[in-house]
Each structure stands twice: as structure tokens, then as C-alpha cells.
Amino acid sequence: MITVEIICFGNELLIGKTINTNANWLGKRLVMLGAELQRVTTISDELEEMAGVVREALKRKPNVIITTGGLGPTFDDMALAAIAKALNRELELNEQAVEFIKERLDKLQKERGLDLELTEERLGMAMVPKGASVLKNRAGSAPGVIVKENDTQIFSVPGVPSEMKAIFDYEIVKYFNLDPTKQFFERSIVVNHIPESELAKAISEIREKYTTIYVKTHPHSSRASAKGMIEVEIHITSLCSEEESVNLNKAEEEIVKIIKTMKGTSDRKPKITLQNNDKISN
Amino acid sequence: MITVEIICFGNELLIGKTINTNANWLGKRLVMLGAELQRVTTISDELEEMAGVVREALKRKPNVIITTGGLGPTFDDMALAAIAKALNRELELNEQAVEFIKERLDKLQKERGLDLELTEERLGMAMVPKGASVLKNRAGSAPGVIVKENDTQIFSVPGVPSEMKAIFDYEIVKYFNLDPTKQFFERSIVVNHIPESELAKAISEIREKYTTIYVKTHPHSSRASAKGMIEVEIHITSLCSEEESVNLNKAEEEIVKIIKTMKGTSDRKPKITLQNNDKISN
Known part of the structure; x- marks a missing residue:
């Protein structure tokens, strides 16, 4: 199973301005890919802190690290500088990234009549850690970046959700070695009139x-x-083969059977609602 | 300034079942209290992992650690065991917590006719790390916990948002030494028709x-x-005195002045909208 850590850069996440929906979206996607998200770390836009968190994550040797945020043309976009620092590598101008940024500017010129120059700030988005490659961003100007350190693949994507999603679904997803024999299964049993603590014993058995x-x-x-x-x-929930998934049904049946023997609150019988949501939506 | 780390326990956060709104709500509250949230770590419900994350956070010596989730009567509620492990302390039965849980059961009996016994699972919620005290939970059965290690105050609250909020607003908030001379100020300038990268220079100056x-x-x-x-x-944004907050207005004015000199897309003039939202709502 592929192990993953997510690192989210952004003061806006820490001061409560923005809810971290990126981590949630990526968490869902990773489950569907059969990967195991082990940790999400959110940290401010400070270079040393950012580099430190990347270094810590590398020490735990996950197969994949995904960073969100900190890619772009402004002063606080320091994801690539932080990753370079963590890896003890120089930043270098990536020609592919320059091409991508130019194409994007041309496109904005043609489609929206924007007359944008290739400023120093924009070129900054093409400064990537030595040895890194870029990932096409179909939804914005900042390319994603992929760089390998020992056995860990690091992907860096922008924090803007539409751009993060586009790079993940069109580019990053290819790097996951899918195990076609396993998928994610889930069932929900919604129980009314029995407190959580009463259900504890049934569940532990x-x-x-x-x-x-x-x-x-x-x-x-x-x-x-x-x-x-x-x-x-x-x-x-279970990540297993179609065949093994019968165990979910068995577990569900047995839990329901146990609940039916329990008494609810004094005046109400326990109410049980089953939900089968194996198809996770977007 | 009080430094804070949040640790969120819960597989549901990692598999994308639940969006981490708790971290967002706490982030907002901490800003209003003049505290600095430095990091949010989300980790699964595995005892060793949980204890490891608490240990790592303690090494960074924040003034406060808040853990969410993992309090309750079920097998996967291991926050207190994890904290005890990280602190090398035993778990001990806390009489105050037992009283609190009994009161709660009495209340549920009287108000809702629930006939609940003080089972082993429920008593588990009163097993706290040696030296810890409990915090009243006005919205549920699992008491919050406070325990000090060296100069770090650790607060542990349930993951259920209503219970987390109740314990924070009625109990934890008291422990923050408010600096009444400082408050959080913010302004937003929404700009249309100028790309983010074009604004970069104005902002850096x-x-x-x-x-x-x-x-x-x-x-x-x-x-x-x-x-x-x-x-x-x-x-x-700025955390400063009322007096110093004039600088926000000055910075805002100067940014607006710079934007007004900029050209927008070929056919549209830049549009500027100012937002003054110093009063952060719930």
C-alpha cells in the first residue's frame, strides 16, 4: 500500500480564514486509489518552518509527499524554495516551466485580451529544485512540480482548489501504482435512540x-x-478485494442483529437505517 | 504571544469522510485571543502514532497543545492513553470525571428517560493521565482534560464540534492570558481585472x-x-493595538493608490472593492 503525507502551506489555514477542503478532497482521492494517507500537517508561510516540516516528513519515509499552497508569483509563495532547502538542492530555472508559463500568458492574451509580460515574479514560478520536473496546470499559471528524494516522490501543487484538483487528476494520479485487485468499500448503519457508549461493546466484538x-x-x-x-x-470500511468484501456485509448483518437485541431509550425502539455508499462521489 | 499547536486525531479526517472544521474554528478563536497557531497535525487513531505526534509537538515547546477527537467511550477513543504514553505517565481514575459522567447519566435519565449504567466503557472516559484535571463538557458525556508538562499546557477535547466548542468557550478560554492592549484587525481589498502576479510588486513594496x-x-x-x-x-492583517491599527488603513490606502495606477485587462478598468471585517463572526 502506498503511504502518503500531505503538507499544507498557508497562514490563511492557520488563522481560520480558509477551511482546509484540499486535504479533505485529497484524502478521498487517495482512499479511492488504495493509498494510505498517514498524516496531514498545516504550517505557516515561513521558509524555515516549511523546510523543517518537509525534512520531518522525509524522515518518516512515506512513498509520497504532496504539498499544497505556496506556488505562485507572490512573495509568500515559497513552497519550491522550502523543498529545495529541505533537500539541500539549488533552485534552477526549468525550461519546461518557462515554456508552460509563456503558453499560459499567450493563451490569456488571445482569450481574454490580457497583455501580460514575463516578469521576474512570473519567472519565479519556473525556479524549481535541481532535478525536479514540472506538471502541467490546466486551470492556472503556476505549474505543479515533482521531485524525487531517495524513495519518496514529492509532488507540489498550488493551494487554489481548482488548480490542485486539475494537477492531481490529470498528472499526479498516473504515478500511483494502482492495485486493481483492491478497492474501498464502506457501509453506514445509522442508529437512533441508543447512545454511542451503549454501542461500544457490540462494536468491539x-x-x-x-x-x-x-x-x-x-x-x-x-x-x-x-x-x-x-x-x-x-x-x-475496508480496502479489500471484491471477494473479501462479503465480510463487510457479514459484519453489518451481525451489528444490526446485536442492535436489535438492545433496548433504546425508555419510550422508543432503536431505529436502524442502512447506507451503502461504495461509490464515493466528488 | 501564546504559541499553540493543534493535533487532530481521527481516521475520518484522513480518509476524507469529515472536513476538519474544528481546526478552522479553533484557528479563528485563537486569532481573536491573540494567540499564534503554529501548526495543525492530523493523524489516525493509532496509539503509537498519536503518542508520537504529541511527543514531537512537546519538543517544539509551544505554550499550548490542543488535541481534538479520541475522547469517548469507544475502543478507538485513545487520546488520553496517547497523551499519558507521550508523557510517560500512568492513567488514573479521576473522581471529578466520574462525578461528571454520573451527573450526565442522571441528567439523560431525567430529561430523556434514558436508563444508562456506569459501564466500564463509560468509566474509561474518566481514566486520565496522572496529574490531569477535567474540564466540564456542557454538550456531551466525555469530559475535556487539561494536563501540564513542563511549560506546555495540554488541552484535550472531543472531536464532536458542539462539544469541542462548548469546552473551549466555557473552560479553555480562561487559560489564555489575554493581552487587552492588542486585537486582530483585518482588511480585504478585492480587485477585479488584474492578475495576482501583476499585484505582486505592489504588495512587496x-x-x-x-x-x-x-x-x-x-x-x-x-x-x-x-x-x-x-x-x-x-x-x-495585523495583531496590534487600536492605536497601531491606523497602519492598516495607511497600507490599505497606499495599495489602493498603486492599483489605481495599474492597467487592467485590455478592455476593463481595474475594479476595487474594500471590505473591513474586524468583527469576526462565529
Whole structure:
């Protein structure tokens, strides 16, 4: 299984200006690719801090590191400088990146009548760590970057969600060695009128029995309190072959059977709703 | 300035099931309290990993560590065990926590007719690292926990947003030594028809002049492309005294003046919209 760490650069994430939807989107994609996201680290736009976080991640030897944010033409776009520093490499002008940026400027000229010059700031987007290659950005001007250090592949993408998504889906996805025999399966059992703590024992028994399945409870607090009742989601997941996925159904059935023997709150019978959402949407 | 790190425990965050709105909400609150959030780390529900991340954070000596998630009655609620492990302390039954949990069960009995017993799983929520105290949870059953290690105050709160918020606003907030002379100020200048890269120079000049002010550009890509035009937000922030905040106005004026001298796309004049949002809402 491919192990992954995500590093998000951006003060706006730390001061609460922006919700980190990038990490969430990438997390979903990685699950579908059969990869294991082990850690997400969010850090401010300070060169030393950024380089330090990249260095720390490299020490844990994940197969892949994805950095988001800090690519672009402004002073605080320091992702590539930080990665270069972490790898003890120089920054060098990448001709492919220069070509890409020129093409983009031409396109903006033709399509929108923008008369943009190849300024120093724009050329800065083509300064990549020595040995890096660039990844085409179909949604913006800052190319993505790929650079390898020992056994870790580092991908660097912009923080603008549309650009991050375009580079991931058209470029980065190719680098994942998909295991076609495994996929991500999930089931949800939504239970009303039994508190989460009451469900604990039922879950721990099933968990011991099916070791390749992950079972976790999520109280739906706000929705529940709005309706004045208790609601808990039991989320059952597994990355396995189609064949092995019958275990999810078995686990689900056994959990439902156990819940049916439990009593709910004094005046209400437990209510059980099953959700099969193997197809994860965008 | 109080330095803070947030550690979020939860597989659901890594597999993209849940968007990490907790980190965002806490980030906003910390800014308002004049604290500096330096890092957010998200990690899975694995005891060794969790303890490792707490240990790493302690080495960086922040004044405060806030952990979210992993408090509760189920098998994967291991935040307190992880913190105890990181601190090399035993877990011990906290009488105050037992009382709190009993009160909560009584309340659920009276208000909702739930007949709940003090099971082993529920008592597990009262097993806290030696030397820790508990924080009242007005929105749920799992008490928050506070424990000090050297000069770092560690707060542990549940991942359920309503419970995390209640414990933060009623309990944790007291521990922040507010500097009443400073507050968070922000201005936004939304500019249409000038690409982000064109604004780079204007911003770097202002930035060199006002060293206590932070200026960052955010392209509004999706909104902009929907309207078929370029839109960039220049976000100006500072944590300073009321008196010093005039510098924000000066910086804003100077940026606007510079933008007005710039040309936009060939057929459109730059459009400037000012936003003064010093009052951050919930």
C-alpha cells in the first residue's frame, strides 16, 4: 500500500480564514486509489518552518509527499524554495516551466485580451529544485512540480482548489501504482435512540472478529439535537478485494442483529437505517 | 504571544469522510485571543502514532497543545492513553470525571428517560493521565482534560464540534492570558481585472514598509471563472493595538493608490472593492 503525507502551506489555514477542503478532497482521492494517507500537517508561510516540516516528513519515509499552497508569483509563495532547502538542492530555472508559463500568458492574451509580460515574479514560478520536473496546470499559471528524494516522490501543487484538483487528476494520479485487485468499500448503519457508549461493546466484538475491517462510531450531535434525539453512525470500511468484501456485509448483518437485541431509550425502539455508499462521489 | 499547536486525531479526517472544521474554528478563536497557531497535525487513531505526534509537538515547546477527537467511550477513543504514553505517565481514575459522567447519566435519565449504567466503557472516559484535571463538557458525556508538562499546557477535547466548542468557550478560554492592549484587525481589498502576479510588486513594496502587517493575496478562482473574469483578494492583517491599527488603513490606502495606477485587462478598468471585517463572526 502506498503511504502518503500531505503538507499544507498557508497562514490563511492557520488563522481560520480558509477551511482546509484540499486535504479533505485529497484524502478521498487517495482512499479511492488504495493509498494510505498517514498524516496531514498545516504550517505557516515561513521558509524555515516549511523546510523543517518537509525534512520531518522525509524522515518518516512515506512513498509520497504532496504539498499544497505556496506556488505562485507572490512573495509568500515559497513552497519550491522550502523543498529545495529541505533537500539541500539549488533552485534552477526549468525550461519546461518557462515554456508552460509563456503558453499560459499567450493563451490569456488571445482569450481574454490580457497583455501580460514575463516578469521576474512570473519567472519565479519556473525556479524549481535541481532535478525536479514540472506538471502541467490546466486551470492556472503556476505549474505543479515533482521531485524525487531517495524513495519518496514529492509532488507540489498550488493551494487554489481548482488548480490542485486539475494537477492531481490529470498528472499526479498516473504515478500511483494502482492495485486493481483492491478497492474501498464502506457501509453506514445509522442508529437512533441508543447512545454511542451503549454501542461500544457490540462494536468491539465485531472488530475483534473481522480484523481487515475498520469500524468506527460517529455521533451526529447537531442533527440529533435538532430532532431532540440521539443519532449515531456506525461507519464500516475496508480496502479489500471484491471477494473479501462479503465480510463487510457479514459484519453489518451481525451489528444490526446485536442492535436489535438492545433496548433504546425508555419510550422508543432503536431505529436502524442502512447506507451503502461504495461509490464515493466528488 | 501564546504559541499553540493543534493535533487532530481521527481516521475520518484522513480518509476524507469529515472536513476538519474544528481546526478552522479553533484557528479563528485563537486569532481573536491573540494567540499564534503554529501548526495543525492530523493523524489516525493509532496509539503509537498519536503518542508520537504529541511527543514531537512537546519538543517544539509551544505554550499550548490542543488535541481534538479520541475522547469517548469507544475502543478507538485513545487520546488520553496517547497523551499519558507521550508523557510517560500512568492513567488514573479521576473522581471529578466520574462525578461528571454520573451527573450526565442522571441528567439523560431525567430529561430523556434514558436508563444508562456506569459501564466500564463509560468509566474509561474518566481514566486520565496522572496529574490531569477535567474540564466540564456542557454538550456531551466525555469530559475535556487539561494536563501540564513542563511549560506546555495540554488541552484535550472531543472531536464532536458542539462539544469541542462548548469546552473551549466555557473552560479553555480562561487559560489564555489575554493581552487587552492588542486585537486582530483585518482588511480585504478585492480587485477585479488584474492578475495576482501583476499585484505582486505592489504588495512587496508595502510589505517592506509596514513590518507589523501581514499582506497576502488570494485568487478567487471559482467565483472569478464563473463570472469569466479575474478576481484577487488582498488580505491585510495585523495583531496590534487600536492605536497601531491606523497602519492598516495607511497600507490599505497606499495599495489602493498603486492599483489605481495599474492597467487592467485590455478592455476593463481595474475594479476595487474594500471590505473591513474586524468583527469576526462565529
